[in-house]
Amino acid sequence: MHTTPALSPRALELARTLVRMNTVSANSNLELIHFIRDELARLGVASRLTFNAEKTKANLFATLGEGKPAGVILSGHTDTVPWDGQDWSADPLDPVVRDGKLFGRGSADMKSFIALAVANAQAFLRSDAPFAVHLAFSYEEEIGCFGVRELIADLREAGSRPLACIVGEPTSMVPAIAHKGVYRYRCCVRGKEAHSSLTPHSVNAIEMAARVVGKLRDMAEGFERDEPRYEGFDVPFSTASVGQFHGGIADNVVPRDAEFRYEFRDLPTADARAMQQELVAHARSLEPAMQRVAPDAGFRFETICEIPSFLGSEGDAVTQLAQRLSGERRVTQVAFGTEAGLFKNSGIPTVVCGPGSINQAHQPDEYVSLEQLARCEAFLLGLAAAREIG
Helix, strand or coil, X not given: CCCCCCXXXXXXXXXXXXXXXXXXXXXXXXXXXXXXXXXHHCCCCCEEEEECCCCCCEEEEEEECCCCCCEEEEEEECCECCCCCCCXXXXXXXXXXXXXXXXXXXXXXXXXXXXXXXXXXXXXXXXXXXXXXXXXXXXXXXXXXXXXHHHHHHHHHHCCCCXXXXXXXXXXXXXXXXXXXXXXXXXXXXXXXXXXXXHHHCECHHHHHHHHHHHHHHHHHHHHHHCCCCECECCCCCEEEEEEEEECCCCCEECCEEEXXXXXXXXXXXXXXXXXXXXXXXXXXXXXXXXXXXXXXXXXXXXXXXXXXXXXXXXXXXXXXXXXXXXXXXXXXXXXXXXXXXXXXXXXXXXXXXXXXXXXXXXXXXXXXXXXXXXXXXXXXXXXXXXXXX
């Protein structure tokens, strides 16, 4: 019977080192990026960094096997979600191994994958494979996949054309070939305040916002009722929902301002931007009546994030490669968003495959099993030994 080799001590120690670094999305990730840059420099590997506007965060791109014609990207994000208010049994930044599991914020999502890739850099450098391996580690994935856009743009400007991309998000090492998109927006409503006894002289921002929220709910019910099902997803149709709503200052003051935030999660076969356009058109249809009372009344929409859906294929060479390396005959679809759609839309065939389960991510006492890490390390060593991608 086939057994997975034990996880290397070097990989486990690197994973623990990365978990100790507080890279919540609101913070800088430079401690982690500079650490990885220095680790690779010791092997003679140069890293290419792309920064945010404030120079407080960076992406890292490095090539293991410089001079080979093209390569496979191993993609991971360096930021984590916060743990405020969560009931952890230990410090989220003090990674411990207990009961065959590595605990700590980011252990599953997704610092362990990054650590495994860096820990096995030497194997990629020594590889006789006819392709290079690229490490691509980004910032601000958790709040909108912002960093990777700069990384991909930089690759395009540099003329780099990787053959494929493996995004190491937690899929329990089962290759994932599809996920929904995540499109989030803010709607700000300006009305006209008045004493609540004089409502005809006012424009109630909350009530106008509620009409748009009602439209959003109607759309959501329409998706559930009418949209062709995409089997394999937990929810096999697109969804829409409101996450926050704010407005008003007192019971007897007609509110001038209101704001709500909402999202669409679209199937790979749907069009979230068309959904947004439909909602905006409804809001615009309400403005003439509002502006007859107050000329400056109306709606303003802001984009919070737009993470495209991802749709690969079982027939893609990178999917078949991931199946061979993972020992999995099946593929899956995941409910969460990743950077895969951005890589795919840039022309790079992509699959999502990494250690751990999304069920443990973002939770108190987040963990990844050592068995999953060992499987992923075997996957990466198999990549180093591969003779072809297809």
